[in-house]
Amino acid sequence: MADAQYILPNDIGVSSLDCREAFRLLSPTERLYAHHLSRAAWYGGLAVLLQTSPEAPYIYALLSRLFRAQDPDQLRQHALAEGLTEEEYQAFLVYAAGIYSNMGNYKSFGDTKFVPNLPKEKLERVILGSKAAQQNPAEVRSLWQTCGELMFSLEPRLRHLGLGKEGITTYFSGNCTMEDAKLAQDFLDSQNLSAYNTRLFKDVDQDGKPRYEVRLASVLGTESALHSEMTSRLKSYEFRGNHFQVTRGDYAPILQKVVEHLERAKAYAANSRQEQMLAQYIESFTQGSIEAHKRGSRFWIQDKGPIVESYIGFIESYRDPFGSRGEFEGFVAMVNKAMSAKFECLVASAEQLLKELPWPPAFEKDKFLSPDFTSLDVLTFSGSGIPAGINIPNYDDLRQTEGFKNVSLGNVLAVAYATQREKLTFLEEDDKDLYIRWKGPSFDVQVGLHELLGHGSGKLFVQDEKGAFNFDQETVINPETGEQIQSWYRSGETWDSKFSTIASSYEECRAESVGLYLCLNPQVLEIFGFEGADAEDVIYVNWLNMVRAGLLALEFYTPEVSSWRQAHMQARFVILRVLLEAGEGLVTVTPTTGTDGRPDARVRLDRNKIRSVGKPALERFLRRLQVLKSTGDVAGGRALYEGYAAVTDAPPECFLTLRDTVLLRKESRKLIVQPNTRLEGSEVQLLEYEASAAGLIQSFSERFPEDGPELEEILTQLATADARFWKCPSEAPSGQA
Numbered sequence: 001m002a003d004a005q006y007i008l009p010n011d012i013g014v015s016s017l018d019c020r021e022a023f024r025l026l027s028p029t030e031r032l033y034a035h036h037l038s039r040a041a042w043y044g045g046l047a048v049l050l051q052t053s054p055e056a057p058y059i060y061a062l063l064s065r066l067f068r069a070q071d072p073d074q075l076r077q078h079a080l081a082e083g084l085t086e087e088e089y090q091a092f093l094v095y096a097a098g099i100y101s102n103m104g105n106y107k108s109f110g111d112t113k114f115v116p117n118l119p120k121e122k123l124e125r126v127i128l129g130s131k132a133a134q135q136n137p138a139e140v141r142s143l144w145q146t147c148g149e150l151m152f153s154l155e156p157r158l159r160h161l162g163l164g165k166e167g168i169t170t171y172f173s174g175n176c177t178m179e180d181a182k183l184a185q186d187f188l189d190s191q192n193l194s195a196y197n198t199r200l201f202k203d204v205d206q207d208g209k210p211r212y213e214v215r216l217a218s219v220l221g222t223e224s225a226l227h228s229e230m231t232s233r234l235k236s237y238e239f240r241g242n243h244f245q246v247t248r249g250d251y252a253p254i255l256q257k258v259v260e261h262l263e264r265a266k267a268y269a270a271n272s273r274q275e276q277m278l279a280q281y282i283e284s285f286t287q288g289s290i291e292a293h294k295r296g297s298r299f300w301i302q303d304k305g306p307i308v309e310s311y312i313g314f315i316e317s318y319r320d321p322f323g324s325r326g327e328f329e330g331f332v333a334m335v336n337k338a339m340s341a342k343f344e345c346l347v348a349s350a351e352q353l354l355k356e357l358p359w360p361p362a363f364e365k366d367k368f369l370s371p372d373f374t375s376l377d378v379l380t381f382s383g384s385g386i387p388a389g390i391n392i393p394n395y396d397d398l399r400q401t402e403g404f405k406n407v408s409l410g411n412v413l414a415v416a417y418a419t420q421r422e423k424l425t426f427l428e429e430d431d432k433d434l435y436i437r438w439k440g441p442s443f444d445v446q447v448g449l450h451e452l453l454g455h456g457s458g459k460l461f462v463q464d465e466k467g468a469f470n471f472d473q474e475t476v477i478n479p480e481t482g483e484q485i486q487s488w489y490r491s492g493e494t495w496d497s498k499f500s501t502i503a504s505s506y507e508e509c510r511a512e513s514v515g516l517y518l519c520l521n522p523q524v525l526e527i528f529g530f531e532g533a534d535a536e537d538v539i540y541v542n543w544l545n546m547v548r549a550g551l552l553a554l555e556f557y558t559p560e561v562s563s564w565r566q567a568h569m570q571a572r573f574v575i576l577r578v579l580l581e582a583g584e585g586l587v588t589v590t591p592t593t594g595t596d597g598r599p600d601a602r603v604r605l606d607r608n609k610i611r612s613v614g615k616p617a618l619e620r621f622l623r624r625l626q627v628l629k630s631t632g633d634v635a636g637g638r639a640l641y642e643g644y645a646a647v648t649d650a651p652p653e654c655f656l657t658l659r660d661t662v663l664l665r666k667e668s669r670k671l672i673v674q675p676n677t678r679l680e681g682s683e684v685q686l687l688e689y690e691a692s693a694a695g696l697i698q699s700f701s702e703r704f705p706e707d708g709p710e711l712e713e714i715l716t717q718l719a720t721a722d723a724r725f726w727k728c729p730s731e732a733p734s735g736q737a
Helices: 020-024 028-045 056-069 072-081 086-102 120-128 131-135 137-152 178-190 252-266 272-287 290-302 337-348 350-354 396-401 410-416 429-454 495-518 522-527 532-556 567-581 607-630 634-645 655-664 693-701 708-721
Strands: 014-016 198-204 210-217 236-239 242-250 308-316 327-336 372-382 389-392 405-409 587-593 599-605 671-673 676-680 683-687
Touching: 014 410, 014 693, 020 327, 020 372, 028 252, 028 308, 028 327, 028 372, 028 676, 028 683, 056 072, 056 086, 056 131, 056 137, 056 693, 056 708, 072 086, 072 120, 072 693, 086 120, 086 671, 086 693, 120 131, 120 137, 131 137, 178 198, 178 210, 178 236, 178 242, 178 495, 252 272, 252 708, 272 290, 272 308, 290 308, 290 396, 308 389, 327 337, 337 350, 337 372, 337 405, 337 429, 337 522, 350 429, 350 522, 372 410, 372 429, 389 429, 405 410, 405 429, 410 429, 410 671, 429 495, 429 522, 429 532, 495 532, 495 567, 495 607, 495 634, 522 532, 532 567, 532 599, 532 607, 532 655, 567 587, 567 607, 567 634, 587 655, 599 655, 607 634, 671 693
Parallel strands: 014 671, 210 242, 372 405
Antiparallel strands: 198 210, 236 242, 308 327, 327 372, 389 405, 587 599, 676 683
């Protein structure tokens, strides 16, 4: 059997999202709006399979065929008859649920491959003897032959997502290196093109010279006669002696279905802003234009307090090894009014709270653009995973001048982060009950501060295309050096493009640090209803949770290539290092032996030193983070951040040894079962599923009732068309192309 870190355990936690009451309160028109937005999101989410690994679309197609022909209970009888044990069949169900939940065969949180926890030959018997195989023997056998080996393979390069020799990714062809990624980013910057909706493919011509294709995601292809702002960009370029070709049409048939449902949603929009927002999204996905998506995002920012909230597109760049390309995601949710009222109070206090942050006023935005901040109950969240909160859009120019929105996903928080005492690791017994009591409330506070005042704070110093600066070069002084500002962002440069591989983690670290820093403010805690001893407990558990998370983060570090696989967890480890460096016994991490005789560890936080020792240390660190970000000082930023992110076995903590202990006692991230909506006549019905691997599988089996087989054919055709860029799978499955 495979190493435990590459499988999903049979007892993995599975929870269902509860949005029944919020959905019930929607009007018929609001339900129709939510339904079509959900359909658009689910269709678009299929693109993530093509953004993950070469084999992921084939695995999805194979599983979908299996479970459309036989539900999990029916397939179980066949599997047991083929000689599988109950445990082995459950392992298969968990694997399938993991594929659907992560939209691929790599964990969304950590980018580690997971494989079926049963013998390959037994799974092969189940698949080739299934009802789906009886109905379409050539197609099912071909799918299995295409993806079976890769499904189980744990050769070193395939264990993690990464670029070049460090892993597998389908954002880049398999022959691309980090140097190719940097060159392509420089090319995109020179043309003022965003990387968010692109992939990069490299060919080598007869003379051995590389030729690069930058492919934009769009419904229309490069040859389309319809003129738009994108048409003039679709051509050949010479850049630093290299040939670049900008094309479009990536994921075209998938995006066509997204556009169709966005068009239908427009008919049920609550106002003109929503209509204009959707029109621009349609333009963006049709033409391949990020500028159109920005225009849509402007209307979205202006649409304050909608009953049905949503966002859709190529959004987060966490899984691009270079840190610039966005994974497709879409969410649809309804407002939770009680928690939203608290967030509104936090927004009202934001301008005053921003003054508490430890950097000079010149390093803060010229004007705080008061955002929407709501707590939402998620109806639909497509993509590779569901976060606890979001601060979007990610476009730097919009965030600096137009503003942003914050959302906290209340029904996700309620189930995804719940903790059972017996599974609570690395804490003192005396802390466990307090931790369980206050983890949820403290996390609400942390998410609120992280999203609103973490991601929502700070200014980038920019020189525009006309040479004008957005700061006073004469008077603004760098507080770290005492000198005038020496570096800034040029026209076309963004935070992601300059800081690339560390951008996401660095920014998450800054936002987490702001949350820890400002949760010490009594005004903040009063907004959330905490005073006196309760407030002190919320502070303690919030800091304790961060310290523990820093230790748990070691699961996501790969010592073989000295790299981190998850931005948020790397950020939390960095904060742990900062607090350990503060000294004076504020934080200690001590190896121990558990009651089971195996290695264990305990983290301790001295609650009496949080303000006297922890706050000053965090203050110094936060100021450095912001100054380096504002000035675009990549060299300084990398030196600071990568220094703290380094994992060694140096005493006293011996983190590499502790990593083995963390892996030994790790708990897998929960799988989340989401509902479906179905249009019956003119009414929208909510379909809910049980919290189990079988329930999650059923939810996907019923997600595309009209066109499931067509979608599987689309996915395998798209994967096969580009298969040569990863050498295998090398041939189209029979009947699939």
